[in-house]
Amino acid sequence: MPVSLAEHLRELIRREGSITFHDWMKAALYDPRGGYYQRVDRKRWGREGDYRTSPERSELFAATFARYFVKLDQVLTIVECGAGDGSFAAGVLRTLRDQFPSRFAETRYVVYELSDDARRRAQERLSEFGDRVQFCSEWDRMPVGPGIYFSNELLDAFPVHRVMRSDEGLSELYVTVDANGRFVWSNGPLSTPRLAEFVDAYSIKLAPRQIIEINLAIDDWLREVSAKVEQGFLITVDYGAEAAERNGPDERLDGNEHPGGRARHGNRLRDHL
Numbered sequence: 001m002p003v004s005l006a007e008h009l010r011e012l013i014r015r016e017g018s019i020t021f022h023d024w025m026k027a028a029l030y031d032p033r034g035g036y037y038q039r040v041d042r043k044r045w046g047r048e049g050d051y052r053t054s055p056e057r058s059e060l061f062a063a064t065f066a067r068y069f070v071k072l073d074q075v076l077t078i079v080e081c082g083a084g085d086g087s088f089a090a091g092v093l094r095t096l097r098d099q100f101p102s103r104f105a106e107t108r109y110v111v112y113e114l115s116d117d118a119r120r121r122a123q124e125r126l127s128e129f130g131d132r133v134q135f136c137s138e139w140d141r142m143p144v145g146p147g148i149y150f151s152n153e154l155l156d157a158f159p160v161h162r163v164m165r166s167d168e169g170l171s172e173l174y175v176t177v178d179a180n181g182r183f184v185w186s187n188g189p190l191s192t193p194r195l196a197e198f199v200d201a202y203s204i205k206l207a208p209r210q211i212i213e214i215n216l217a218i219d220d221w222l223r224e225v226s227a228k229v230e231q232g233f234l235i236t237v238d239y240g241a242e243a244a245e246r247n248g249p250d251e252r253l254d255g256n257e258h259p260g261g262r263a264r265h266g267n268r269l270r271d272h273l
Contacts, residue, residue, distance in 0.1 A: 005034035010177050018174035020191045024183075026159040030114065037115040062091020065235075069148055070100050075232050077147035079110040081225070082154035086111065086122030093129050110134045110143055139224065146231040155238050158217035163195055165206035170196055173211065192216075 003011070009027060013019060029036045069078060069092065080089055089109055096104035111126070113119045114137055126133045136142055162173035166187065172195065176186045190196055198214050199206070206212065225234055 018176040021162045022159045024175040063095045066092040066095035081151040083111040086125040152237045160213040164211045
């Protein structure tokens with residue numbers, strides 16, 4: 001019988017010791033053994049799913065961007081990174097086909113999606129557009145050249161590090177297991193010097209017991225995309241808050257949002273496992 005993702009992580013921790021929350025979150029979301037985005041038994045998108053993003057809420061979102069893409073006159077290739085089930089791509093392509101047929105005839109749409117399940121759903125949704133759409137799951141195979149690189153609510157799905165200010169200075173939160181096999185927190189040294197560099201670069205002053213989440217993958221992703229785009233545009237849509245609001249000394253004590261103590265990433269992902 002295949003080992004579940006949760007049991008795999010328990011065995012890994014017992015064998016090799018605590019793992020960073022970053023690595024635990026990465027496995028919980030993307031591991032092929034049962035990571036959230038790989039599971040075929042979960043309805044993730046839409047009103048009945050776990051969450052709704054703008055393309056599922058209204059066709060206007062994709063239609064608005066399609067009209068904007070047309071204004072970027074010389075660009076004929078659209079690459080959507082983290083395309084999910086293809087809702088946005090379908091909205092863009094339908095708008096181009098119905099309202100800008102000449103541009104539609106010249107447009108190539110590339111769906112980049114790591115999840116096998118999401119990619120399968122996108123292929124079904126976009127089947128009406130035939131060979132106008134290319135599907136890709138490997139970064140090295142992504143097209144290089146002029147184009148539009150687009151993402152919607154992708155950056156906040158990257159695994160994060162959780163960093164805390166203790167009496168000894170900065171430390172990182174790790175995940176371990178207790179005697180009953182439950183996932184629990186532990187503290188340890190920073191797993192990479194980039195975390196301290198991030199805190200210094202953004203002049204973040206943490207109060208004692210204050211925990212912040214640091215997403216180092218965003219900068220890495222921007223560098224990789226920039227290397228792909230010989231000429232064109234990078235457009236990414238997400239939500240958040242100003243750094244001063246997110247990281248002020250009265251915010252996120254013990255990792256909770258203030259006020260109200262919103263559920264932590266760790267609790268939500270632990271429930272998934």
